[in-house]
Amino acid sequence: MRTWLWVLLLLFLGGLFLWGMQRNPRELPSVLARERRPAPDFTLPVLPPYREAWGETFRLSQHLGKRPVVLNFWASWCYPACYEEAPVLEALWRRYRDRVLFLGVNTQDQEPGALRFVAQFGLTFPQVFDPRGRVGVDYGMYGVPETFVIDAQGRVMVRHAGAIDQATLEKYLAEALP
């Protein structure tokens, strides 16, 4: 009887250990995406190359609730991940620009570096500047790059940490588009 108790205890502890080992420590919970909360609003200055088309400042709430939004946080010092995903974002923006809004948030960066980055990749979707990274805290961001997909109702659907690849982003967009 007592031996069985010990065996059960050992099995339980072993099971707990195995479960713990299989959890992904890099999987970061997103409160916004899990509860599908409304995307936090912000108003940020637009980077100079985009001012002609998008104005001096960009207010997110003016664009929410109309079509899905892909919100991408990046920085020019974030190498290589931000450099890997920039061409993917630009290519998909060109394909989906009628149906989805792409917005780049340059976070904790300096303007010259940011301008060099957007010129290097020829990014044509609007880019805003958040040198202090305040908006990132509102989105519960861990580190650049991070991409949030906001659905057509203005709710956060997905948070993707790290460089995003084309297939993954296309899958998210297929879910977001009605």
Next chain:
Amino acid sequence: MRWLALLFLFLSAWAQSGPPPDLSPEVFAIARELRCPVCQGESAAESNAGVAVEMRRIIAEMLQQGKTEAEIKAFFVDRYGDWILYEPPRRGATLWVWVLPLVGLFLLGLGLFAYFRPKRPLPPELLEEAERRLKEPPA
């Protein structure tokens, strides 16, 4: 003269340690209980990562607005979840973090007790029998 220069160097290095003067120690006390999102095992008080600096700034702003420590922590939990707290809450899966060490200690105590507990003496007839067998010449 050289000593004076050394003293000056030491004093300036000493003056640089400790929090920057624009934030109150209270800010750092709260930041110490929050995790820095981009660092491994550092609190928002220790790290110089951009997001940690911004978190300290937010804490300072909220303190100025008269927010309490609980309200400030709730602000960050609302955005990052319980993960952001250095002390895990005593519920859900993190409850195990609190319970398992106690369970482990209890089991250890049980094991030690079982190992060291006074053994009952053998009955005298058994001892006599053993002694008799020992004295028997080998067959």
